[in-house]
Amino acid sequence: MLQRVGEGGSLSITMNIIIALLCILTNQVISQTKDIFPAKILAQQTIISENSDLYVTCTTLERKKDSKVFIYLLKNGRGIQNLTQKQDRSDTKFSIPRAGLHHSGNYSCVYSQKPYTLSEVVKKGDDIIEILVIANFLPADISIVGPSTVHEGDYVEFQCTVSQHLHTLGGCKFIYAYLRKNDMILQVQVFNVSQMLATFIIDSAVLKDSGPYSCIVLPSKCFYEHEYTVHGTNNLFLEVKVDLISLGLLRYGVITLMVLLVAFLCGSNNKQANADMLEK
Numbered sequence: 001m002l003q004r005v006g007e008g009g010s011l012s013i014t015m016n017i018i019i020a021l022l023c024i025l026t027n028q029v030i031s032q033t034k035d036i037f038p039a040k041i042l043a044q045q046t047i048i049s050e051n052s053d054l055y056v057t058c059t060t061l062e063r064k065k066d067s068k069v070f071i072y073l074l075k076n077g078r079g080i081q082n083l084t085q086k087q088d089r090s091d092t093k094f095s096i097p098r099a100g101l102h103h104s105g106n107y108s109c110v111y112s113q114k115p116y117t118l119s120e121v122v123k124k125g126d127d128i129i130e131i132l133v134i135a136n137f138l139p140a141d142i143s144i145v146g147p148s149t150v151h152e153g154d155y156v157e158f159q160c161t162v163s164q165h166l167h168t169l170g171g172c173k174f175i176y177a178y179l180r181k182n183d184m185i186l187q188v189q190v191f192n193v194s195q196m197l198a199t200f201i202i203d204s205a206v207l208k209d210s211g212p213y214s215c216i217v218l219p220s221k222c223f224y225e226h227e228y229t230v231h232g233t234n235n236l237f238l239e240v241k242v243d244l245i246s247l248g249l250l251r252y253g254v255i256t257l258m259v260l261l262v263a264f265l266c267g268s269n270n271k272q273a274n275a276d277m278l279e280k
């Protein structure tokens, strides 16, 4: 029992030492960044498409005028860019040219009178904006309705879906989807974002339709109904006529084939008959 109390005592001493050490460390971190202050953050657009330029503005309204200020842009609480604010200004514009998907995140700004390295700056305050970078192309899941082996002339239906949550530009309800075979875009369809579905159809399969198919959705390309106006020059009507000559040739060919077949069958019958006669 006594021993146990002793153990407990040494444990609490160890705990105290650890807590004291932690306090010292925390104080050091705080004192290191004590002169880093929160700044306001603004962005004209918080949802942008991939490869477009991202602009955010950091504003330091409360600071003393006429003093040099270092301003830092943070993403998910980590410093990613720094600029020196012009002396007569209270805002600084940061730009990320050709933003990629990895630039999606929660952005904030801080400033200080002393220069710090990006790894030294930490998030202060709760002024945060969420930036979403929307993919231009996203591979989607493709499936075939029915068996994946069909016969010539069969109807084939492909379904294209996206399993993860799909962010679109400006909350688009409809976007575009491509059906690709190898590297060729075969069909373009409208992808319904609420149903997460696009359907592609091959009305009557031919032999050369065999091959690997894939589907791509374009989350940054909104589809609007009545988007296109067509008139004389960008609009034409294609008429496909049944060719009488080739139809004639086809008929002629079929007849010829039948005649040959009959002749062949008769011939083999005759041969059989001849063979029978010889045997006798």
Ligand SMILES: *[C@@H]1O[C@H](CO)[C@@H](O)[C@H](O)[C@H]1NC(C)=O
Residues within 6 Å of the ligand: 104, 105, 106, 130, 131, 132
């Ligand atoms: C921003 O922060 C919120 C809350 O922590 C989180 O749910 C969200 O996923 C973050 N956004 C991004 C793009 O990381």
